[in-house]
Amino acid sequence: xxxxxxxxxxxQPFRLKHYRFFDxxxxxxxxxxxxxxxxxxxxAQRSYLPANQMLLDMIKENGKKFKVAFSxxxxxxxxxxxxxxxxxxxxxxxxxxxxxxxLSETYAHSLSSLYDPDEFVAQVKAHDAKIFQLFGQKPKVxxxxxxxYDDDIASMVYxxxxxxxxxxxxxxxxxxxxxxxxxxxxxxxxLKLLLKNGKLSDDISFRFSNPEWASYPLTADKxxxxxxxxxxxxxxxxxxxxxxxxxxxxxxxxxxxxFMKALPRFAAEKDIQxxxxxxxxxxxxxxxxxxxxxxxxxxxxxxxxxxxxxxxLQQEAVKKLYSIGERVRLCTDRRIKQDWNYLQGSDHFFYMxxxxxxxGSVHSHYSPYDSPYTAFTNYMNVLSDFMIRVEEQYPASxxxxxxxxLLLTIRNQEQEIEKLHREVEMMRNNIVKDTTGDFPxxxxxxxxxxxxxxxxxxxxxxxxxxxxxxxxxxxxxxxxxxxxxxxxxxxxxxxx
Amino acid sequence: MKALMFxxxxxxxxxxxxxxxxxxxxxxxxxxxxxDITFVIPKPWGDEPKDFARIIGANSTPVAWxxxxxxxxxxxxxxxxxxxxxxxxxxxxxxxxxxxxxxxLGCIEFSGRYPENLLEExxxxxxxxxxxxxxxxxxxxxxxxxxxxxxxxxAKQVTGKPLVIHVHATDFDRSRGNVNPTVFSIExxxxxxxxxxxxxxxxxxxxxxxxxxxxxxxxxxVHNAVxxxxxxxxxxEAPPGKTSKVITFLGRITMQKGPEYFVEAAAQVLHKVxxxxxxxxxxxxxxxxxxxxxxxxxxxxxxxxxxxxxxxQVYEMLAASDVYIMPSxxxxxxxxxxxxxxxxxxxxxxxxxxxAEILDNVIKIDYWDTNAMADAIYSIxxxxxxxxxxxxxxxxxxxxxxxxxxxAKVINLYRNLINR
Numbered sequence: 005x006x007x008x009x010x011x012x013x014x015x016q017p018f019r020l021k022h023y024r025f026f027d028x029x030x031x032x033x034x035x036x037x038x039x040x041x042x043x044x045x046x047x048a049q050r051s052y053l054p055a056n057q058m059l060l061d062m063i064k065e066n067g068k069k070f071k072v073a074f075s076x077x078x079x080x081x082x083x084x085x086x087x088x089x090x091x092x093x094x095x096x097x098x099x100x101x102x103x104x105x106x107l108s109e110t111y112a113h114s115l116s117s118l119y120d121p122d123e124f125v126a127q128v129k130a131h132d133a134k135i136f137q138l139f140g141q142k143p144k145v146x147x148x149x150x151x152x153y154d155d156d157i158a159s160m161v162y163x164x165x166x167x168x169x170x171x172x173x174x175x176x177x178x179x180x181x182x183x184x185x186x187x188x189x190x191x192x193x194x195l196k197l198l199l200k201n202g203k204l205s206d207d208i209s210f211r212f213s214n215p216e217w218a219s220y221p222l223t224a225d226k227x228x229x230x231x232x233x234x235x236x237x238x239x240x241x242x243x244x245x246x247x248x249x250x251x252x253x254x255x256x257x258x259x260x261x262x263f264m265k266a267l268p269r270f271a272a273e274k275d276i277q278x279x280x281x282x283x284x285x286x287x288x289x290x291x292x293x294x295x296x297x298x299x300x301x302x303x304x305x306x307x308x309x310x311x312x313x314x315x316x317l318q319q320e321a322v323k324k325l326y327s328i329g330e331r332v333r334l335c336t337d338r339r340i341k342q343d344w345n346y347l348q349g350s351d352h353f354f355y356m357x358x359x360x361x362x363x364g365s366v367h368s369h370y371s372p373y374d375s376p377y378t379a380f381t382n383y384m385n386v387l388s389d390f391m392i393r394v395e396e397q398y399p400a401s402x403x404x405x406x407x408x409x410l411l412l413t414i415r416n417q418e419q420e421i422e423k424l425h426r427e428v429e430m431m432r433n434n435i436v437k438d439t440t441g442d443f444p445x446x447x448x449x450x451x452x453x454x455x456x457x458x459x460x461x462x463x464x465x466x467x468x469x470x471x472x473x474x475x476x477x478x479x480x481x482x483x484x485x486x487x488x489x490x491x492x493x494x495x496x497x498x499x500x
Numbered sequence: 501m502k503a504l505m506f507x508x509x510x511x512x513x514x515x516x517x518x519x520x521x522x523x524x525x526x527x528x529x530x531x532x533x534x535x536d537i538t539f540v541i542p543k544p545w546g547d548e549p550k551d552f553a554r555i556i557g558a559n560s561t562p563v564a565w566x567x568x569x570x571x572x573x574x575x576x577x578x579x580x581x582x583x584x585x586x587x588x589x590x591x592x593x594x595x596x597x598x599x600x601x602x603x604x605l606g607c608i609e610f611s612g613r614y615p616e617n618l619l620e621e622x623x624x625x626x627x628x629x630x631x632x633x634x635x636x637x638x639x640x641x642x643x644x645x646x647x648x649x650x651x652x653x654x655a656k657q658v659t660g661k662p663l664v665i666h667v668h669a670t671d672f673d674r675s676r677g678n679v680n681p682t683v684f685s686i687e688x689x690x691x692x693x694x695x696x697x698x699x700x701x702x703x704x705x706x707x708x709x710x711x712x713x714x715x716x717x718x719x720x721x722v723h724n725a726v727x728x729x730x731x732x733x734x735x736x737e738a739p740p741g742k743t744s745k746v747i748t749f750l751g752r753i754t755m756q757k758g759p760e761y762f763v764e765a766a767a768q769v770l771h772k773v774x775x776x777x778x779x780x781x782x783x784x785x786x787x788x789x790x791x792x793x794x795x796x797x798x799x800x801x802x803x804x805x806x807x808x809x810x811x812x813q814v815y816e817m818l819a820a821s822d823v824y825i826m827p828s829x830x831x832x833x834x835x836x837x838x839x840x841x842x843x844x845x846x847x848x849x850x851x852x853x854x855x856a857e858i859l860d861n862v863i864k865i866d867y868w869d870t871n872a873m874a875d876a877i878y879s880i881x882x883x884x885x886x887x888x889x890x891x892x893x894x895x896x897x898x899x900x901x902x903x904x905x906x907x908a909k910v911i912n913l914y915r916n917l918i919n920r
Contacts, residue, residue, distance in 0.1 A: 024871065025772060025878040316892075320885030358893065360860060377863050378872075380886055381879035388882075 006231060006239050007279045007287075008271065009198065011073040011147070011170060012247040014052065015113050016044050016080040017351035019372055023382055028389045034343065039372060041087050044080075048088040051251030056094040058250070058261050063103045066268045071103040071280045074247070075147050078111030078131050079349060081138065092138065099139040105280035106135045108143035108166065114348035115312055117148050117157045118299060119326040122333065127345075128164060145170065145281040149350050151200065151244070152309060154299040155191035162192035168285040170244065173199045174300035174307035184238035186288040190295035196285050197294055200244040200302060204231070209249035213258035221259075224266035232274045240288060244302070304363040311363070312353040317380040322353060324387060328394050330404050334411060335397050343390055347383075355379035501914060502536045503529075504638035504655060506629060506648035508612075510541050510548050510555065515613060517835050518668050521700070521724050522644050525666075525910065526553050528725065528903025532911055538636050540651070542625060543612030546579040556636075557581060558628040562590045562606035563597040576605060592634035597627060618647075619682065626650035633658040640664060640914045646671075646683060649690025662695040662917040664910075669700075669832040670707050676755055676829060688712050695917055698722050698910065700833040701854025722910055723858050725903040726838045733812070734843070736819035744775040744802075745881040748821040748845075750814065750836060751828075753784030758827035758850065758867045763790055765825075767797040768874035769881075776802065776881060781817050783808040818843040822887065823880050827867045828853050837862060841898040846890035848876050858901065861893035 021036040062070045074095075076084075084091045098104045110116055110127040111134065117124045132143050146166040148157060153171035161169050173183035183199035207227070211217045219226070231241055246253065254260040268278065279287070303311040313319055325347060332344045355371040356379045357364070373379040398407055505526065509519030522539075529535045530552035537553040544557040560577040573583040590606070602608055608624045615621065629651035633641075641661055643652030645668045656663040671683045691697055691712050697719045699705040705721045708714050747769075749762045759780060766778040780790060780803070787805065794803040809817055818824065824840035824847045831853035838855060840847050841862070849856055850867035863880075865872040879886050 024875055025882070026768075316885045316889045320883065358861070358889070375864065377876070377879070377886065377890070380883070381875055384879065384883050384886070385875075 006276045009242045009279050009281055009284050011244045013075050014080050014247045015077040016083050017349035018079055018346040020382055020386055023385045025385050028385055029392055034386045040083055044083045044087050047248050047252055048091050051248045052091055055250040062265055063101045068103050070268050071278045073105040073107055073280050075107040075109050077113040078134050105282055106139055106141045106143050108132050108146045110149055112345040112348040113149050113350055115350050120329045123329050151302040152299050154296045158189035158192045158195050162195040168196040170198045172300055172302035172307055173202045177296050177300055182238055184240050185291045187292055187294040188290035190293045196290050198242050198281055201242050205243045205245050209245035209253055212254045212260055224263050224270050228270040228274055311357055312350050315358050317356045318353045321383055328391055331394055352383050502638045503640050503642055504636055505539045505642040506651045507541050507644040508647045513545050518645055524727055524903040528907030529911055531904040532907050540632055542610035544580045558625055559607055559610040561628045561631050563627055563631055564602045564606035566606040589631055589635050592631050594630055622647050622650055626654045629654045630658055639918055646687045649686055653693045664696050665690050665694040667699045667704055672707050672711055673830045673832050700724050702857055703854045704832045722906050724833045724835055725901045725906050729842050733815045736815055738820045744777050745822045746777050746820055747823040747877055748779045749825050750781045753782050753787045756829055758829045759786055759790050761827040761867055761870050762825055763793045764870040765873035766803055767799050769877050770799045770802055778803045781806040781809050818845050821845050823877055829867050838898050841894040844891050844895055846880050846887055861897045
């Protein structure tokens with residue numbers, strides 16, 4: 005018996021518009037909405053929507069034996085909600101079949117796992133909340149941005165309560181070992197690891213329609229045969245790919261959809277099942293621990309983080325960005341929070357890569373810029389403006405700790421005022437009761453506040469009730485209100 | 501393999517990029533080994549490097565018989581040429597050119613520059629080429645730039661050896677479209693008679709194919725390269741006390757070099773940035789206009805003109821610069837950004853320059869796109885990572901662009917021609 009574990013990534017960044025240095029300090033809107041709309045709509049029409057329909061058909065046909073997993077970044081979800089809402093509905097329909105698992109990741113598809121642990125945790129929580137809000141699932145398996153993974157990340161992921169993580173099959177980590185087993189992390193032994201089967205995944209997502217490929221044309225029959233031919237003990241085949249492999253990377257006319265639809269039938273013949281990552285984790289036992297001291301990923305030939313952090317431009321931009329992370333988390337401005345998310349997208353750094361070989365052509369294929377230097381310039385201009393805005397909120401001259409304690413004081417006082425407000429309100433109500441009812445002033449609580457000026461509060465509720473009739477009284481009322489408030493706050497510390 | 505080359509300039513007495521490129525290529529070919537190169541120039545000064553090519557001066561090649569003795573020749577031209585060779589040449593005079601103005605040795609005088617009577621000098625040069633071609637044994641003839649095409653054609657007719665012409669520039673680049681018909685016809689004639697044409701960039705290659713109507717299979721691009729700088733120049737440092745960023749334009753201030761776009765970009769940057777200075781180094785017919793433009797844009801206090809810089813001054817200027825810009829409207833190759841990169845100065849070049857085809861670690865912009873130019877300048881002077889990345893990667897890249905690689909391509913081309 006063997007099991008295939010399908011997992012698809014959906015991600016779109018918020019692309020930056022052409023942002024000149026003249027705009028710094030003047031223009032606080034950074035995004036190229038037209039490009040985002042255009043790209044996501046095109047990909048959804050050509051790939052996401054037909055692929056969803058394909059999965060739905062497959063699940064129906066195969067009596068729920070066909071299962072897949074998705075990871076959809078928060079930024080992609082936002083764009084889809086805005087530009088292709090029918091996709092969200094279609095996804096909800098898929099989720100309702102119970103054959104689809106949603107994975108956890110960082111909301112902004114960011115590199116925070118490498119630079120800013122607090123931000124990392126915050127983003128994972130934000131993402132999981134979004135998934136729960138839309139699809140009603142609480143993710144149990146984690147996959148990081150572009151499958152970036154190392155031992156430190158494993159510890160953080162485990163500490164957040166995930167039981168498994170998904171990552172890549174970098175040759176420099178695996179060596180002679182096969183990705184077709186369940187592994188566990190060396191730093192957090194209870195965290196299980198699913199590794200991508202690079203060869204078989206890329207056969208579908210990259211080579212399927214290439215007529216120069218020796219195995220062209222690829223049929224479902226042949227593909228399942230390959231899997232069946234794997235050694236008996238290699239039971240787990242993890243097929244991880246970008247969702248736009250269906251319809252975009254491999255166009256519809258290549259027959260990719262028909263290929264997928266035929267898979268379950270041939271798989272059933274050979275007793276090969278389709279499992280979600282959670283199922284894999286509960287049914288298999290890890291065979292060994294995997295130590296990954298340096299971060300690996302599924303991108304570029306090197307399978308490391310050089311696609312985003314390979315040159316000094318990228319390192320500088322990331323460093324600058326995360327240098328204000330703590331500050332931004334103190335902010336409450338909703339737009340700053342939003343921009344903060346969008347600016348963290350790993351794509352911005354991907355565009356700055358200066359690799360010139362085969363990897364380079366992949367970078368420039370996705371990049372909206374004509375050179376990595378333009379990408380850097382544009383990003384840094386935007387970031388400069390963003391930093392000015394954060395600075396305006398809280399000047400950099402105050403250090404984070406001081407600011408934190410100040411903010412805490414303000415927040416505490418706010419709560420205090422709120423509390424006292426309620427107290428005053430309650431007392432007023434009591435007084436209203438007092439005047440309307442015939443109770444004497446004998447309650448112990450409000451007594452100290454009221455004793456100095458018992459006459460004034462009396463007129464106030466009256467003014468409220470009979471406002472149309474007694475206009476002069478109504479005008480006086482606000483002044484008196486503030487007086488009582490002041491009295492209340494002044495007394496607050498004394499009470500403690 | 502023996503090559504007979506015709507050129508117009510040779511270091512150290514050079515007037516433009518042609519001499520530098522001719523020298524670099526010759527040396528690069530010699531480094532590949534098994535090359536015997538004879539290089540003809542109009543007027544040698546005697547201090548040309550001679551270790552990798554034999555230099556022949558057209559002004560010391562007799563075209564009319566004079567009865568002179570060895571000692572006299574030694575005293576007259578011994579500093580530039582072996583006297584014995586004078587007599588070898590004299591034995592190959594092929595016609596009576598006494599009607600021309602010749603000197604006491606029977607030689608025609610050359611200025612070796614670009615004088616008013618340039619066309620006459622070109623014609624004289626080709627007369628002399630006839631004598632040289634009859635004397636010097638060669639396998640292939642190589643003519644550098646249009647001034648020497650007639651000489652190359654003549655030598656080809658005399659020897660029957662294949663002719664390669666090297667297009668360093670065309671009149672379309674020099675005149676921005678207003679082509680001189682005489683120059684065009686000389687260029688076209690050279691291209692028609694050549695067995696193969698070498699261009700310094702694909703840009704020039706397209707011009708040759710499209711504007712001169714040459715068959716594409718006859719035209720090959722061999723990009724120029726740079727000579728490594730010596731330690732002394734590399735160790736030049738910015739003047740102490742320099743507080744502001746310096747952005748430099750270096751070249752002839754003419755229409756071809758696009759100086760007005762540099763001023764416009766400078767105006768944009770200076771209105772936003774305080775600690776920057778712009779320098780326009782060089783001279784040319786548009787200089788006064790540029791001074792007026794800078795004043796009109798209200799940036800004259802931080803926009804400086806240095807006048808013509810020569811020799812070491814160029815490198816001192818580069819050492820003090822933070823950004824180098826070449827906004828050329830049309831540039832067949834453009835060697836100066838490579839020199840700036842050698843000095844570790846981040847460079848911005850126009851996409852209309854030939855060198856943009858081989859450089860990755862520079863910023864490329866359209867020459868007319870002053871907004872992009874200003875953005876790039878701002879980015880380099882404001883973001884240290886940008887400066888460092890361009891500086892380091894640029895250095896690494898330019899150090900790989902060496903003349904021996906270009907030389908090997910040319911030698912390979914020769915081989916194909918000879919074995920055809």
